[in-house]
Amino acid sequence: MPKKMPKNNKKALGKERLIWMYTQMLRIREFEERVKRTFVEHPGVIRGHTHLADGAEASIVGALATRNENDLAMPSYRCHGYPIVLGTSVKKMMAEIYGRKDGLCQGFGGSMHLADPAHHFPGTSGIIGQAIAHATGAALTAQVKKTGQVIYCFFGDGASKQGAFYESLNMAAVWKLPIVYILENNQYQVYTRVELEDANAAAGDPLSRKAQAFSIPGVTVDGTDPLRVYDAVEKAVKRARAGLGPSLIESKFYRFSAHGNAITVPPVPTQFPEHEAIETYGRKAEYAAARARDPILLFRKKLKSKGVLSEPAAKQIEDSVRAELEQAVQFALASPFPSPEEATKYVYA
Amino acid sequence: MPKKMPKNNKKALGKERLIWMYTQMLRIREFEERVKRTFVEHPGVIRGHTHLADGAEASIVGALATRNENDLAMPSYRCHGYPIVLGTSVKKMMAEIYGRKDGLCQGFGGSMHLADPAHHFPGTSGIIGQAIAHATGAALTAQVKKTGQVIYCFFGDGASKQGAFYESLNMAAVWKLPIVYILENNQYQVYTRVELEDANAAAGDPLSRKAQAFSIPGVTVDGTDPLRVYDAVEKAVKRARAGLGPSLIESKFYRFSAHGNAITVPPVPTQFPEHEAIETYGRKAEYAAARARDPILLFRKKLKSKGVLSEPAAKQIEDSVRAELEQAVQFALASPFPSPEEATKYVYA
Amino acid sequence: MPSEMMYAQAMATAITEEMTRDSNVIFYGQNLGMTDRDPLVRKFGKSRVRITPISETAEMGIAVGAAMTGLRPVVELWMSEFMLVAMGQLLNEAPRLRYMSGGQIKVPLVFKAGYGFAAGWAGQHSNCIYHTMMGIPGLKVALPSTPADAKGLMAASIRDDNPVMYLHHYMTMLGKGPVPDGDYVIPFGVADVKRPGSDVTLVATGWMVTKSLAAAETLAKEGISVEVIDPRTIAPLDVDTIVNSVKKTGRLVLVDQAPRHASVAAIIAGEVAERGFHHLKAPVKMVTALDTSIPYSEPLEKYVLPSEEKIVWAVKSVLGK
């Protein structure tokens, strides 16, 4: 199973890279399935609030497939997908979400705060919009130090209504920072449908229109197709790397799980509720239609029809991904808890 | 001298209203001249930070000439111009700026925080962008209580880079609130030229393009001509009153004085420095060109050429305005200071 | 006639009752009133119950402007840390506008938010930030610990003509208790003796009241009588009741979920050092969170927060035991 991203030699995406992309999408999906199953199989093992990336696979992988080795990814609290693609150990990720000593952050961060700077993933914030500014700051570092890096900044449709979004994009545009802003429009922020809270959406316009406020390119792309995302992001990355400044890409897809696990007070264990489309709005057809356009199914079909992926290869990839994540769960379950006194570490550098 | 705004009976602006507008522009200018002279004639009488509206007269008066009796004006700390037009006592205003007991706010607020709710001027904030949200809230009151009011929200080019601007306009657009946002682009925020800090300006685009982020109308208008401002604002007010929501109007003009009085530590008395165009950038020609397009001169010329204003009438208005403001200064100087123990009043309602 | 209800329900009841009583009260926030089926939307309509974007600065600033002009907004802000992105509206707009106007306007609004969610929410969602709201003249701050207080303080907050920060504790949301029916308003600035006692005065707020009462129960079995006082509002803060209790007991333990220098505990200790010094027979003792952010993993999180055991130990220590 290819973990490290193969190089692209030709202009078009080669077979190896396509298989790699497909594999990463599967790994994200399987990771999130295992996180979700943990709530049922091991109640109480995951605490706090956990947000899943199922549905976002094509968007995440399509975007990150364009990157150079040193480029950074900086998303929000819904952060499981990206480090998987960047090469972070899924064992350590799962152990972190389980609050264990062997976790990526030794149990200090949890699901919302994965960080793996060694793999180009500096860390995340759980407060809406704030990390958009952090990513912009990382782009400032790249510019000042002339590292040649581009920063991939991911955030939600909801987050694009936070002042931090607007202030950051304006500054990035004025300073021509090397950053690509990827607005993941999954059409919901928790219970709220985007047209209830976004003026562009309420008017029937795409959210990428916000780019006009900064006189930068803004495009909307089908986020269920990794190749379309790839194309749009690649263009933006080139622009950024050439010193021409930021772009805004609205990637539209659908989140398959509920926003996060239900919020309860201990000892009542948390569980994942139904998706808000159904639970709050009773829109069963909408949800079914979105599931029918599962980016993994669509991409598998495309790769098969293009002759890139054979049935046995697909089966082999699936099996290895499943085994990898089974190992991750076992590793995490077996890992000890940090000892309490360690809590006072890491307050100051 | 007409203080109360005469009604407009015909579709076009009538003579009375035009004279009224001209008079208000003069009153604003004279008020600010007297404030500024106070720094020289009575050093130390005005404390803290004072911001003048000279240069903005056409924009302020053109906008407010469109209002209905109960509509509210809600600007920023650069707030002297508006209440003059709304009918606030210039005596009390001057006394407030001098920190006196007879001041509009009994000496509690000062230049940055004039408030006269009885004259549709609820109060201002000195923190950039925050009052844009307050004005939006006033529009919410108008909508919920169905008062028919429209809120006139004024703020600077600099303020349009504060998250509060963006968040407020989005909410006003989604809720279709009865508010008109007037972005007073005087091309400077303190020492900073707008193209150094605004992405639209840096790209050579108008700032009204920000309206695209909210799918609302956005126009740019010559803010040195009260009649153009009137037309643009009137259209936006009609839209707001019809329940169609907010508009963004960029009114372009030039501030004639420095941002505010120089900042010093007591006992060094404060003074007004040169305009930043000259002091910081050495752009003497720019400044001279702007002064040559003084909105008061331009409007006087227009009214005269239209036969609306005769030379004697102009002279008579000027004299009465001058006398009015002389009285205001004398009133303010003669007013006692509040007694110290009053300081603990008004903390809680 | 008191009914038995949950803390969360008690707050909701007060909001519904106040909205019924006064049509100027409106209620909005993120993720509420999404559909026409929502009970509050059904009762009060979409004009008075509104859903907002994730725009705390606008949400809070709009409340300020609405309050300046005649409404009485109640804003649901969910977790108090979310307000940090818009703290100017809470600390530097709402409480200052009336004063700066020389008393010409008032700003009656309620910002409602939860705090202290010590259930694995990690570094940015579990904090106690109430210290930031103290010493802000013009601002009132309520911190109810029981369902009855939750109702009575919510009613008081909505009826108050000043900006009020209403902070409810996430860990007490499902706790049940008797709640008076109908009009029930608890005045600001009046502490409540949650358990009378004679040996040691113990002051706590929110969830720490629950923990302190448990500790008091344990100590009672060892013959130690602890008076547990809940200030209920920290601005204004009822120092008199605390000093009077110390006059009786001579000993003071302060329990607080925040780190030491972000605690109400330290403020109260300071007040008593000035106003109750002569009554004190022993140094005051503070039981606060350790000086760390809140970690995710359960053993780490438990370690940094005050516990029943730490409280018991502190009470004994001020008694020299």
Next chain:
Amino acid sequence: MPSEMMYAQAMATAITEEMTRDSNVIFYGQNLGMTDRDPLVRKFGKSRVRITPISETAEMGIAVGAAMTGLRPVVELWMSEFMLVAMGQLLNEAPRLRYMSGGQIKVPLVFKAGYGFAAGWAGQHSNCIYHTMMGIPGLKVALPSTPADAKGLMAASIRDDNPVMYLHHYMTMLGKGPVPDGDYVIPFGVADVKRPGSDVTLVATGWMVTKSLAAAETLAKEGISVEVIDPRTIAPLDVDTIVNSVKKTGRLVLVDQAPRHASVAAIIAGEVAERGFHHLKAPVKMVTALDTSIPYSEPLEKYVLPSEEKIVWAVKSVLGK
């Protein structure tokens, strides 16, 4: 060799020296470095010295991100209240990210802002909001009162690997004093005895140090010996030096420009009530601002703030005079 210089100049000197020493240090903010003629721009170029829009959330958040990835930003924020619109970056981002990452990253940055401008700036520009920054594990806070401290603490702030809030006092900007040349770094958490004394311990920060020293001088003429301590940094706070002084004097006066419950005074009083109780011969006494916003008019403003007279009175009162 110390040179005589102004407080404002001392800060600027430290920034220039640190930028010369370490090319990772960058400096930006509103209304600075407008043109190529600007001295800092000339020295360090437009990449390292930048002008920003009025976007505190982005300004501060960009600093956090830049610090996470290898720069050491110094951000000029002008007046500390302006930061309230972006307080989450200061209180809930910068100091938490390292901890949440389990120590994998560091966030070395300096937020610089002035405060306490008691010169007619009225309700929203003259406040002391440092209490909001205390008890935030991971965050350090410096409050220099003299030109020498201004330089030494700025150098320390820039070299520190943690987020630092550097608060300078507007009223002391033009004050002159001796400032050591070259490398001069004052460690965090070390209080400075600004004037030794034996009868009463007096603790103050910022401008209040100036006022307290004047009061001490007046009192000396009446034979009262006051020890004036300036903590210099309030996070970490050097409680030991204060308690040791109280051990000697037995009496404690705390002077603070903030309202009582927003003061460092109350926090220190609380600490001493716990750790210095047995040394105290009299109740502590706090001299703070009154519980009002800051009014514009001079007589009103004077009335609400601590003054030399109030300090003298407080010192005498703890001596029973």
